[in-house]
Amino acid sequence: MYESFNPKQVVQTPFLFFTGKGGVGKTSVACATAVSLADQGKKVLLVSTDPASNLQDVFKIELTSDPVEIPSVNNLFACNIDPEEAAKTYREKTVGPYRGKLPDSVVTQMEEQLSGACTVEIAAFDEFSHLLADDTIVKQYDHVLFDTAPTGHTLRLLQLPTAWSGFLQESTHGASCLGPLSGLGEKKDLYAQAVRSLSNGEKTTLILVSRPDVSSLEEANRASLELKDIGIQNQLLIINGLFQTQSPNDEVSTAFYERQQKALTKTPVELKQIKTLSVPYVSYSLTDMDSLRHLVSDKPFAEIEENSDDNEIIPLPGLNEIIDDFSAKNTRVIFTMGKGGVGKTTIASAIAVGLSEKGHKVHLTTTDPAAHLAYTFKDGALKDNLSISSINPKTEVEKYKQEVLSVAGKEQDEEGLAYLKEDLESPCTEEIALFKAFANMVEKSQDEIVVIDTAPTGHTLLLLDSTETYHKEISRSTGDVPDSVKKLLPRLRNPKETGVVIVTLAEATPVLEATRLQEDLKRAQIVPKWWLINQSLHATETKDPILAGRANTEKRWIKKVSDELAEKAAIIPWTGEEKIGYAKLKDYIRN
């Protein structure tokens, strides 16, 4: 078993970066660490970037991008940077002065350009660098904690030596993600110093935060390798939410425990080499100082007595109602959408099975390498009217990269090629490559319902959208949009033809991320039809005190989804077993 994470014994460097997939509890762990260090008399600055963060409630003080002293904890200072907000500010700073001076269509084009994921990342890094490289900050605090870390892509871009050689100005092929940040040259030294601090093991510890589940462990491993590769060697792994005390007579509790243990045995080999500590699964929400202190104390406890006379159950339909709805309306293209780990592949498979049971001809296609359909339908009992295919993101991206390099690469010199290759590592590339593959798939499947387990973001859709006036320009200047893509977009926008199901969990971060997905899709004029809350403890009958406590904390998120966010909402109870195979998937339909 893992030792408990106790910052007193572990933290040695002035800078701490917490990284991990959304929803693993980076902010809570960072916050608990900060409080613990401050309690020891260290002067601590906590830099939060989590827009879902309830830090303001926890600290009972308004946080801004400038550090403020936290009244309830001696020596603790905190600031809050919202990367989306930082990107927006940056965007406005760049575009604002040209409003009115250039026509609207031109301004819109500039804005959309600066709306990608890369701009957000770079804007966040820009904020970090000030703190990392600012001597007065470094001298003022014993520890500076960041609740997120830059990705390898960002760091590599900043390290590319040619980024500073004037290449940007001279070449038409400036790196995409740096290109929009004009005036970057002035910050050369700042960024260089920030990157140096990051890769100095005596200055920086990278804390990988993961849940004991397969997908977040895989994500932690990916981040670990990528950042090691760029020189960040000093790493630590924290398994957050380890369930340690099962109630033997409670089925859910036993299954919950076993599921975690099984996932941990699947920890990637490389990740096993890293020093690993654990933080317990707790029943309470981390909304006050005491709970945070206990979380990383010598003897963390999992339960706090809470008055739970509130036994209200929120009534929501099950997955069967989603299937009935699509079946009755004869929806032709169905996307399940959501961040990794929320179970969208299983849900897509279950929808496909449900529709085929109702006599529809269905084609199911997926990108999830962790849940290949052959595996999901292990028993091989496929029905005549259900066909499946899988799109391997790695293969598609590789194919796309080769295509790009063979067309554009041959004209490039060495520096140009280096840039082109780095551009191809950007998140946009993967999306575009996949969307093209999906479009081909939808094109091929005539006369059947197509169920797809992932969906592109609004940004990608807008980029691909050759019917929008301001994107005519982009599509012309970046080559022809394939026919299959052109035909797909209007279909996606037609609610009679397309249904989007947003899959989420009843927790803060997944709900927030899903909210963003929805906003982003609406930007591209696609309105999600259903929200599905997956793996809900609230929807089970567990009596285990810890799990029941957690079920109670789920309620506010379930309410938020059903009352505020979703046009229609459904819920699926937590289950210990993964539904594998046609017969098992049918379980979902019988709710």
Next chain:
Amino acid sequence: MSKLEIFDPAMCCSTGVCGPSVDPDLTRVASVVYSLEKRGFDVTRFNLSNDPGEFVENKKVNQVLQEKGADALPVTILNGEIVKDSSYPSNEEFSDWLQVDAADLKDKPQTRVTIDIDKL
């Protein structure tokens, strides 16, 4: 000596690789510009995302943008006059305007050759 300016539209990434497909035109224009520069021509490119100011200051560009909107890009200016808008010039046009043999515009940028001693 003639002076050539090209005002590019904003692109998701300037390499175009994040776009729906790679535009061979972009790479063609890039190598033509490279060749022209090598021959000492005064060629400048402005990208809407990096140098929006130029799109305001240049009266001719601003005017065509006001008239046609973003569709007018890319705009090519030869010695202060717009010679082409809404698409990139062809190699023939470049060669006409600048009195260069079209065949000479197909030079590829030089690639440095590196020798890996370990592999010899």
